[in-house]
Amino acid sequence: MTDKEFIKITDLTRKFKDNIALDSINLTIQEGELFGLVGPDGAGKTTLLRTLAGLLGISSGEVREAGCDLRKNSEAVKSKIGYMAQEFSLYGKLSVLENLQFFGEMYDVPPGLQKERIPGLLAFAQLTDFTNRRAAKLSGGMKKKLALACTLLHQPPILLLDEPTTGVDPVSRREFWNILNDLHLDGTTIIVSTPYMDEADRCSRVGLIYQGRIAVCDSPKNIRQKIEGEFIKIVTNDWQKAREIIHPLKGVLEVQSYGEALHILVDSSTKRLGQIQKALRKNKLEIMEIRVIKPRMEEAFISLIRKIGQTN
Amino acid sequence: MKDNSITIQTSGLVKKFGDFTAVNHISFTVKKGEIFGFLGPNGSGKTTTIRMMLGLLPPTQGSIEVLGIPVPDLITDILPRIGYMSQQFSLYNDLTVAQNLEFYGQAYGLVPENMGSVIREAVELSGLDGFEDTPTKDLSGGWRQRLALSAAILHRPEVLFLDEPTAGVDPISRRLFWDLLYELVAEGITVFITTHYMDEAEHCHRLAFIQHGEIIAQGTPTEIKREAMIGDVLEIDTNQTEDLIKAIYEARDNGDNRSLNAELYGSLIHIFSTQPKQHTKYLQTLAKGADIKINSISVIEPSLEDVFIACMRDSDIGGNHEE
Numbered sequence: 001m002t003d004k005e006f007i008k009i010t011d012l013t014r015k016f017k018d019n020i021a022l023d024s025i026n027l028t029i030q031e032g033e034l035f036g037l038v039g040p041d042g043a044g045k046t047t048l049l050r051t052l053a054g055l056l057g058i059s060s061g062e063v064r065e066a067g068c069d070l071r072k073n074s075e076a077v078k079s080k081i082g083y084m085a086q087e088f089s090l091y092g093k094l095s096v097l098e099n100l101q102f103f104g105e106m107y108d109v110p111p112g113l114q115k116e117r118i119p120g121l122l123a124f125a126q127l128t129d130f131t132n133r134r135a136a137k138l139s140g141g142m143k144k145k146l147a148l149a150c151t152l153l154h155q156p157p158i159l160l161l162d163e164p165t166t167g168v169d170p171v172s173r174r175e176f177w178n179i180l181n182d183l184h185l186d187g188t189t190i191i192v193s194t195p196y197m198d199e200a201d202r203c204s205r206v207g208l209i210y211q212g213r214i215a216v217c218d219s220p221k222n223i224r225q226k227i228e229g230e231f232i233k234i235v236t237n238d239w240q241k242a243r244e245i246i247h248p249l250k251g252v253l254e255v256q257s258y259g260e261a262l263h264i265l266v267d268s269s270t271k272r273l274g275q276i277q278k279a280l281r282k283n284k285l286e287i288m289e290i291r292v293i294k295p296r297m298e299e300a301f302i303s304l305i306r307k308i309g310q311t312n
Numbered sequence: 313m314k315d316n317s318i319t320i321q322t323s324g325l326v327k328k329f330g331d332f333t334a335v336n337h338i339s340f341t342v343k344k345g346e347i348f349g350f351l352g353p354n355g356s357g358k359t360t361t362i363r364m365m366l367g368l369l370p371p372t373q374g375s376i377e378v379l380g381i382p383v384p385d386l387i388t389d390i391l392p393r394i395g396y397m398s399q400q401f402s403l404y405n406d407l408t409v410a411q412n413l414e415f416y417g418q419a420y421g422l423v424p425e426n427m428g429s430v431i432r433e434a435v436e437l438s439g440l441d442g443f444e445d446t447p448t449k450d451l452s453g454g455w456r457q458r459l460a461l462s463a464a465i466l467h468r469p470e471v472l473f474l475d476e477p478t479a480g481v482d483p484i485s486r487r488l489f490w491d492l493l494y495e496l497v498a499e500g501i502t503v504f505i506t507t508h509y510m511d512e513a514e515h516c517h518r519l520a521f522i523q524h525g526e527i528i529a530q531g532t533p534t535e536i537k538r539e540a541m542i543g544d545v546l547e548i549d550t551n552q553t554e555d556l557i558k559a560i561y562e563a564r565d566n567g568d569n570r571s572l573n574a575e576l577y578g579s580l581i582h583i584f585s586t587q588p589k590q591h592t593k594y595l596q597t598l599a600k601g602a603d604i605k606i607n608s609i610s611v612i613e614p615s616l617e618d619v620f621i622a623c624m625r626d627s628d629i630g631g632n633h634e635e
Contacts, residue, residue, distance in 0.1 A: 040482040169353030169508045220578040257494045259517045
């Protein structure tokens, strides 16, 4: 991977009347990165992606993509971008193949090149056996894969994907991410937004967007390390009682239920492990499992958002 | 969960639509005070099952008991004791928060004298204080979801059915939603929830995986991880993730028959393996040959999604399943 600044966003602000949707965002993305964009609903994820796709004007600031200035030369930028909106509209009455041809024309891909590329894209999206099926008759996961194939037809070096797996079942979701993996390995620069924190884990870097600002931007590994404290997983014979006992203990910052298990955020595991065990035993609870665990991405995310919320 | 009495029991449940078998001989038990998760891909039979338990669809075969009452025959006897939140959160967008709650209160037959206090309680529970007069259409997804949940439990049901309640809701709202569910469970409510969001499944006390209308695994998350997964997840830590994946695929193209599938997780690689020891050795040799430094290879606890996908692989080919 070359360390080339492929997307450079400087002081990007976007206002909708009085509402500041993007608040002087600075972000640089290297060529070939698989960059994840996470954040609560309404934080600005979609606005940022739509702006990068050249579909929304810039109130102030600068965006350069693949060497072009988005403000001065938006047409040149658009040809380098594949944008898949959240409600990507396929034509339900058209077949899989016809949809691809339609988007080929929209992106000015000559018919000869279309013919050359379509079989590869169909195979890639695992749709070869469904070439003649109407898009309306595809499953949710297949529709997303077809939408991605349509987005890739003009071979854009930059892919912008807005929550591509929302509402998609686990198997299709895994397949979709394996496709993104392959694109990433081939050197495509990808920005993908997602409400699913386990997907953030699959990115090379993650930007957490909150109230129109990039609050945190780092590798998943480093984001996890930003949590202050450690997580202890504990399984007892009575989670409700265990929760009541553990919650008021000193050094316990948060208790989260996971079925019969509890995840306890503590200031320091060495200090608190013994203390928690003692308290549970005193109340005659049986401890089936107790150990320090790696925080889940979701836990890291929530902890960070809460911290930002407090400092604001 | 001190009480082990049974809230829902189905036995040999079948639902056919013409030639199509949507639900095929499923049996499960939900105990009082637990959160039971029903997981499966789109079109696997989740919603059909929930609709049968609510008495909205008659089963083709088999039996259902909810709160000890046979369904659908005597469903009207227990309707006041059941809460249901559908996928579309049936809220009226033009009504305000309070008006929506009032509407549901009337539908559940709450007496006018109690209405005010019940609604106040629901508003507090969902954290919507101060938004009573906000039109529902102006609420974000997460707030709408919590409002829908409050509406579903307005009449204090003993059992709550939730059909994919958190689809498309952000992580913070999801967390608040689950905190709320645990509060309800602590009060003794039993929850039956369908989802295809695997992270969420980790929050359930017990789970059933459903595929093509059949239950393919059942148990607590821990049991399912231990028993249903044939194979392990290897996590490889290397600074050259991309080089290593390419090396693995190159080896595969050159006729290596281990057919390992490498998935990139940031700076880590996950590989599903049925022979973790041999494959670890193989990967180390492969890396050495390609001059790639591996920091560590370890067997990690699979996520429920890993297990689910492995189960589906065993029972069927995943791929382009129909809806």
